[in-house]
Amino acid sequence: MTAAANLTSACGPRIEFDGIDLTLGRTRILENVRFSVAPGSVHAIVGPNGGGKSSLIKTLLGQMPHQGQLTLHWPGEREVIGYVPQALEFDRGLPMTVDDFMAAMCQRRPAFLGLSRRVRPAIDAALARVGMLDKRKRRMGALSGGERQRVLLAQGLIPEPQLLVLDEPMSALDEAGIQVFEQLLHGWRQAGTTVLWIEHDLEAVLRLADRVTGLSRQVLFDAPPAQALTPERLLGLFSVHPRSESLA
Amino acid sequence: MSFESFRQLVQDWATAGYLPEALAYGFVVNALLAGLMIGPVLGGLGTLVVVKRFAFFSEAVGHAALTGVAIGILLGEPYTGPYGSLFGYCLLFGILLNFLRNRTGLSPDTLIGVFLSVSLALGASLLLMLAGKINVHILENVLFGSVLTVSAHDLLVLAIVAVLVLALALPLYNRIMLASFNPQLAAVRGVAVKTLDYLFVVLVTLVTVASVKVIGAILVGALLVIPAAAARLVSQSLKGFFFVSVIIATLSTLLGILLPIVFDLPVPSGAAIILVAGVCFALAALARALVPRLQGNPA
Numbered sequence: 001m002t003a004a005a006n007l008t009s010a011c012g013p014r015i016e017f018d019g020i021d022l023t024l025g026r027t028r029i030l031e032n033v034r035f036s037v038a039p040g041s042v043h044a045i046v047g048p049n050g051g052g053k054s055s056l057i058k059t060l061l062g063q064m065p066h067q068g069q070l071t072l073h074w075p076g077e078r079e080v081i082g083y084v085p086q087a088l089e090f091d092r093g094l095p096m097t098v099d100d101f102m103a104a105m106c107q108r109r110p111a112f113l114g115l116s117r118r119v120r121p122a123i124d125a126a127l128a129r130v131g132m133l134d135k136r137k138r139r140m141g142a143l144s145g146g147e148r149q150r151v152l153l154a155q156g157l158i159p160e161p162q163l164l165v166l167d168e169p170m171s172a173l174d175e176a177g178i179q180v181f182e183q184l185l186h187g188w189r190q191a192g193t194t195v196l197w198i199e200h201d202l203e204a205v206l207r208l209a210d211r212v213t214g215l216s217r218q219v220l221f222d223a224p225p226a227q228a229l230t231p232e233r234l235l236g237l238f239s240v241h242p243r244s245e246s247l248a
Numbered sequence: 249m250s251f252e253s254f255r256q257l258v259q260d261w262a263t264a265g266y267l268p269e270a271l272a273y274g275f276v277v278n279a280l281l282a283g284l285m286i287g288p289v290l291g292g293l294g295t296l297v298v299v300k301r302f303a304f305f306s307e308a309v310g311h312a313a314l315t316g317v318a319i320g321i322l323l324g325e326p327y328t329g330p331y332g333s334l335f336g337y338c339l340l341f342g343i344l345l346n347f348l349r350n351r352t353g354l355s356p357d358t359l360i361g362v363f364l365s366v367s368l369a370l371g372a373s374l375l376l377m378l379a380g381k382i383n384v385h386i387l388e389n390v391l392f393g394s395v396l397t398v399s400a401h402d403l404l405v406l407a408i409v410a411v412l413v414l415a416l417a418l419p420l421y422n423r424i425m426l427a428s429f430n431p432q433l434a435a436v437r438g439v440a441v442k443t444l445d446y447l448f449v450v451l452v453t454l455v456t457v458a459s460v461k462v463i464g465a466i467l468v469g470a471l472l473v474i475p476a477a478a479a480r481l482v483s484q485s486l487k488g489f490f491f492v493s494v495i496i497a498t499l500s501t502l503l504g505i506l507l508p509i510v511f512d513l514p515v516p517s518g519a520a521i522i523l524v525a526g527v528c529f530a531l532a533a534l535a536r537a538l539v540p541r542l543q544g545n546p547a
Contacts, residue, residue: 061436062435063432082436083433085430085432085433087430088429088430088433089428089429089430090428091299093480094299094480094489095479095483095484095485095486095488096485096486096489097485097486099485100485100486100487103422104426104486105422105437107422108422109422110418110419110422111421111425111486112485112486112487113487114487137485139484139485165436
């Protein structure tokens with residue numbers, strides 16, 4: 001199903017980045033970034049390390065002071081954003097089970113008192129969707145990187161988001177995890193969720209995304225993956241160091 | 249029933265032989281009541297101190313209390329409870345430290361080291377300037393705690409702080425923890441990360457200052473760290489982590505107050521409390537070494 005086909009049923013927002021500039025210290029991170037994300041589409045962002053992908057996400061999530069216009073056009077009153085980070089900063093020896101982590105994410109009741117009756121069904125369903133239901137009593141620090149990534153995906157499902165921001169969700173996933181991710185992506189597409197997805201795996205982007213933006217401080221291309229991911233464009237995207245130009 | 253009549257009732261029961269003999273003394277009842285408040289609050293908050301890696305910070309705030317006491321005496325506050333200066337100076341210390349934490353480019357432990365040293369130098373200078381005005385035992389009480397000096401006023405301050413800390417920390421427990429795991433994810437989930445950081449600093453400071461009377465400035469930070477560290481060694485879930493920490497902190501406080509009295513040992517309460525907590529930590533480490541199940545699940 002294409003992004004265009006989703007337009008009528010989409011519950012996710014349209015996102016418009018219009019001339020976004022971001023400067024940190026004397027380094028220009030983003031320069032006149034201009035593209036839009038169609039509602040209900042799976043939109044990938046690719047680019048070299050230091051190209052501004054994560055900064056763009058932080059800007060979208062309202063955590064970076066920027067110049068330019070960033071607009072989210074929500075279709076209704078409900079405005080729920082889900083976010084799946086690349087990793088968590090926590091002490092691997094911390095006695096925190098998968099259930100504890102999900103409770104800390106999704107409920108107000110202190111996680112050490114266990115799952116609340118209200119959120120338990122949603123947490124059960126989310127863990128089942130990522131195939132982690134049987135490992136819910138495991139400590140987070142004892143999970144493999146791929147399993148931890150699945151738990152991060154599970155927290156992104158609660159509450160059901162209309163816009164989902166994924167920061168390299170496939171980086172630690174094994175083959176089974178990749179299948180789980182693809183099923184989730186299929187589900188989000190069916191539900192009309194707008195997905196903004198930072199990814200390094202260009203083959204996965206080609207296969208799974210509706211549209212891809214190449215970002216290296218500036219937008220170098222913005223098109224459907226089959227058109228955008230040509231050898232010439234990728235060479236241009238990854239051959240120039242994005243931070244080589246700093247402010248005078 | 250008023251506090252005074254409750255304490256008298258406990259003393260009467262102890263005199264009649266229904267309760268341990270030590271409880272016949274009013275100051276022991278006061279100290280144990282203080283311990284019953286300090287233990288659970290420090291033990292519970294300590295789990296967040298360990299999760300957020302704030303152990304060195306809590307030690308530093310405890311040490312800052314020494315300077316707070318010196319300032320209080322200098323300003324003419326009663327030397328038995330200079331709470332205005334204690335809370336004022338320690339809150340200023342904690343908030344300024346947190347403010348500079350992300351602005352100097354220095355790692356948190358380096359910055360805390362600088363603050364701690366300067367604050368101790370200031371406190372030591374002031375106390376020596378005041379040496380002629382105060383009894384040296386007051387300094388000993390401030391440094392290492394004393395059960396003899398816990399008054400009904402101290403208990404009231406402690407009760408107010410304990411209720412305030414529990415009322416704020418329990419509903420915000422998940423959010424405080426989440427903010428340390430990934431600030432960006434926390435912000436997306438509606439957590440005011442920076443505000444919560446300041447709030448946590450304030451809570452740690454309040455409970456530390458309120459506990460100085462019993463545990464002492466030098467050792468109060470340790471009761472935020474040792475029980476939680478011991479609990480972390482033997483727990484497999486947050487539930488175990490929290491409640492084992494609370495139990496160890498409470499047990500350490502009560503035993504640390506009672507043992508020197510029962511065995512007539514010339515040991516300050518703070519030192520005894522931390523020694524009991526240290527024994528619990530050693531036992532937890534031993535249990536972890538001997539019981540493979542406590543070492544965590546295989547990956």
